Amino acid sequence: MTRKLRIGVLISGRGSNFKALLDATQQPDFPAEIVCVISNKGQAGGLEYARAAGIPAIVISHTGFASREAFDITVDDQLRRHQVDIVCLAGFMRVLSAEFINRWPDRILNIHPSLLPAFRGLHTHEKTLEAGCKIAGCTVHIVRPALDEGPILAQAAVPVLEGDSPGTLAARILEQEHRIYPEAVRLIAEGRVEIDGMVARIRDSAPTAQPLVNPAPRG
Ligand code: GRF
Helix, strand or coil: CCCCEEEEEEECCCCHHHHHHHHHHCCCCCCEEEEEEEECCCCCCHHHHHHHHCCCEEECCHHHCCCHHHHHHHHHHHHHHCCCCEEEECCCCCCCCHHHHHHCCCCEEEEECCCCCCCCCCCHHHHHHHCCCCEEEEEEEECCCCCCCCCEEEEEEEECCCCCCHHHHHHHHHHHHHHHHHHHHHHHHCCCEEEECCEEEECCCCCCCCCCCCCCCCC
């Protein structure tokens, strides 16, 4: 097998998406490996998954830096020290500077819990419920300097159910996040993504046959 793509993961909390990536990369035939995890929070639960797997778990507390740029440079240094090829944001709650993003052109991925371009930013599940959406979902995209914007690599849709709370909807979406993030990384690692402006073209992909309709038609 050719050399595996080297991933650096940035987290701030629970780290369930990092864990999903970790599980995928631990499959022998997966074309990418995680080489370091960086958290801006020392208490991030996800750090434990890294330690248990013997992956360098680095804490860089943003509170110790005078500026966003200084923090970003330190993160950048660590990623380069570990010879990272692509950066996966997985619940990383810091906005990265345009300088940082431009140093990793089309090499930063993010997972967002909505069907972008709808509902950028925080509180996506609350916004989805307030808007009365019948379908919600999640998106893996390439990071560009504008928040939650960039070529879309993969999306998954789920129904919004009557009586959903932000928590129940979040749980349903999170399950899909854990499916599509590793798949999106695989697409990149297999060299199947071509970026054309804001559009990511995916070679040899099988479209999902079944449309999701909610509520289900009776007839
Ligand atoms: C996920 O919902 C992700 O989409 C969003 O932040 C949350 C992180 O969860 N960006 P976890 O830390 O991966 O469990």
